[in-house]
Amino acid sequence: MRSKETEEINEEEQTLDNSKKSKIKKIIIIFLIFMTLSFIYVRFIATSGFIVKEYGVYSEKLPENFNGFKIAHLSDIHFGTVGKKKLDKIVEEVNKMKPDIIVFTGDLYDEYTNLTDEMKQNIIDSLTKLESKLGNYAVSGNHDYSHEGYKELIEACNFTYLENESKFIYYNGSDPIEIVGYASLMENKADYSAELSQYYKIGLIHEGDAFDNLLDKDFNLVLAGHSHGGQVRLPFIGAFILPPYGKKYYNEYYNVNNIPLYISYGLGETKYKVRAFNKPSFNFYRLYTK
Numbered sequence: 001m002r003s004k005e006t007e008e009i010n011e012e013e014q015t016l017d018n019s020k021k022s023k024i025k026k027i028i029i030i031f032l033i034f035m036t037l038s039f040i041y042v043r044f045i046a047t048s049g050f051i052v053k054e055y056g057v058y059s060e061k062l063p064e065n066f067n068g069f070k071i072a073h074l075s076d077i078h079f080g081t082v083g084k085k086k087l088d089k090i091v092e093e094v095n096k097m098k099p100d101i102i103v104f105t106g107d108l109y110d111e112y113t114n115l116t117d118e119m120k121q122n123i124i125d126s127l128t129k130l131e132s133k134l135g136n137y138a139v140s141g142n143h144d145y146s147h148e149g150y151k152e153l154i155e156a157c158n159f160t161y162l163e164n165e166s167k168f169i170y171y172n173g174s175d176p177i178e179i180v181g182y183a184s185l186m187e188n189k190a191d192y193s194a195e196l197s198q199y200y201k202i203g204l205i206h207e208g209d210a211f212d213n214l215l216d217k218d219f220n221l222v223l224a225g226h227s228h229g230g231q232v233r234l235p236f237i238g239a240f241i242l243p244p245y246g247k248k249y250y251n252e253y254y255n256v257n258n259i260p261l262y263i264s265y266g267l268g269e270t271k272y273k274v275r276a277f278n279k280p281s282f283n284f285y286r287l288y289t290k
Contacts, residue, residue, distance in 0.1 A: 042232070043274055057285050059200065059288075062289045066175075069177075070099045070286055071099060071101055073103050073283040073285065075224075075266050090282065095129070100133045103202075105225040106143075106206035107144060127159075128157055130158070134171060137159060137167070140163065140184050140206065141184055162181025164194060165181065177201070180196060185245055190205075192217070198218075200221075203217075207245035209245040209248045230278065233278045235277065238251070264283050267280045
């Protein structure tokens with residue numbers, strides 16, 4: 001009897017052991033499937049295509065003749081992670097929106113990319129097709145100092161390069177607005193000492209955290225990039241990994257001292273070509289008087 005009971009106990013233990021092993025195998029398989037699908041999502045799905053984020057910007061200081069003025073805001077292309085085919089589609093979408101001006105807030109290419117002459121020509125071929133009524137304006141990002149000739153390249157793309165300087169824009173009247181561009185703060189190239197006008201002013205910076213340097217300059221609108229919105233964003237948490245000089249201001253919108261700051265989450269990626277809950281995008285603004 002005892003021998004039979006022992007055998008029955010051993011069989012039960014063996015059955016339980018097999019059941020545990022089966023559950024562990026299922027858990028491992030489910031985990032591997034989850035990790036595989038997550039990789040496919042962050043590497044291929046979330047980085048593909050792009051969206052347009054549209055905003056209405058209202059200000060009593062905007063001259064009446066600029067009411068309805070349209071700005072396309074591109075940033076962080078990181079050519080090398082973005083190819084020519086995608087860049088051509090971005091250009092096509094921008095042109096459909098018929099912007100009055102186009103601004104670019106830095107990181108045209110990626111420091112981890114071996115930028116060849118062919119790639120530079122591809123950039124020129126694509127960006128020279130951008131269409132705006134009153135011109136294109138660009139500043140530098142930190143990655144733009146990783147290869148020589150950024151100024152020459154962006155100017156070959158029909159952009160006016162603003163390095164700690166400003167330009168006046170006239171539109172349907174005699175009262176202009178001033179657009180001011182600052183070089184990369186992260187690369188210690190920014191100089192905020194230029195005297196500015198009393199007209200409606202738009203500031204272009206690369207790093208969002210440079211915004212604090214503009215708070216005493218009576219800007220009416222500031223546009224930035226750099227942070228990619230964290231590039232990887234998690235539900236209920238938000239930005240997951242933030243770069244230097246993009247740790248204070250990195251979300252889409254801030255308002256400090258009645259100065260609105262809009263940050264583009266960018267069109268490309270850097271270092272690791274992944275995104276999560278954060279589609280590549282460019283911003284489009286319509287300016288209105290209140």
